[in-house]
Amino acid sequence: MAYLHTNRCAQTVLVTAQVTLALSLTLSLGACVNSTIEQVKQPGVAFDNADSIVILARRHQNASETEASFTECVEARLSEESTHLKVHPQKAFIDAMFPWFEPGTAPVTTDAIPELLANPGVRSQIDQTGVRYVVWLDGSTQRIDSGGTMSCAVSPAGGGCLGFGWWEDAADYEATIWDLRTASTTGMVSADVSGTSYMPALVVPIPLIARTQAAACKGLAKQLSQFLGGAPVDLGSE
């Protein structure tokens, strides 16, 4: 427990802040992420870059639903980094296709695509959007472990914290690519990322965040870009 009472403590604050900084720098080496990106591609599949892709999230009624922020991240990264890919905005596509790509009504397997396309207006609307490939994102980032204790105190003379906290996140995502024209799955990319974050506090808590979800987004988008663009793919861990 830390108390801050008088001006005499100002020097103590300076010292403890320096110690916190040093500790943070030391621990920053540990606040890292481990990523494994894998892919499976159907043989003989050639992607036509004249067609558009759309990134959609599989949504479930439980806590492990794919976060909207993750889908937006992958869509933004693909749009920015892949000049050869035409990425159709997710919301515009779902709105244009309403009610056929809602969480409770979207096709779950490629077997359901012919039935979907048989509904009046659906095929022509898909043609209008220019979308041929649907990338289904599934997965989430979960807190798998945490620990440590931190105490904070506030008094008229000031405040501060003392302690140490840590937590470990695991981001496990899978992207399945459908070809609406052939009603088939053309491939799959997965990202398995874990990272441990730390928060040491000597007067001032300094979070050292492992950006687990961001790493998964970056890795998945990069692999999808290569996958859909036909470029050589670098498999394995990074």
Next chain:
Amino acid sequence: MNPGGNTLSIQIRRPVRLGGLVIALAILAGCTTTVPIETNIPTPLIAPMPVRVAVFYDPSLTDFEHTEDIVGGSDWVVQLGNANMTMFNKLFASMFATVVKVDSLEQAFADSEGYDAVITPSIVELQIAPPSRLESDFFEAWVKYRIDAFDNDQKPIVKWIVTGYGKAEPEMLGSSDALSAATVTAMRDAAANIVIKFKKQPRVKEWIDAQERMNGLPAH
């Protein structure tokens, strides 16, 4: 503990979730937050059923408000009436060939020659769960509607319950916006179910087939 007795000490045993913090602040404020819901459900991509329907909106649907009590004195008042009207107007306009809004069921039944059916939607319930209640990171909402349909002899065709579910992340939105987004998503989920599944209800399907035979159209 500070001997002076004027030190506030807080033990933090795990990272504080922002959603929980927002709720805690709302509780401390002890206020009532009114959340008017606005929907912008897209025009459904479907072929309309070849029937003329009269639609009656009961005031319990168009004036619907839901109050969610949060332990500690803070309330959320979710106003759903206008959104209900907007949603059902758009859905029915796409689902049926002709739609006429009537002011009462009596008015609709009095003009039985003018319509093939009378439809009256109602809301059964809305449930809201803030992140603190479920210890999740999301606001969640469940909405349950009932759709009653009568033929022009005032005989019931179907009484159908349809539900919708939605959730939203308060970390990306404010609490009110997250609550609103979860409710809108639940309504949209219900709307999608209504558009696709209403005509698949066995009683409705039988009735539609009978109407098509009467009108000389091939039954589905």
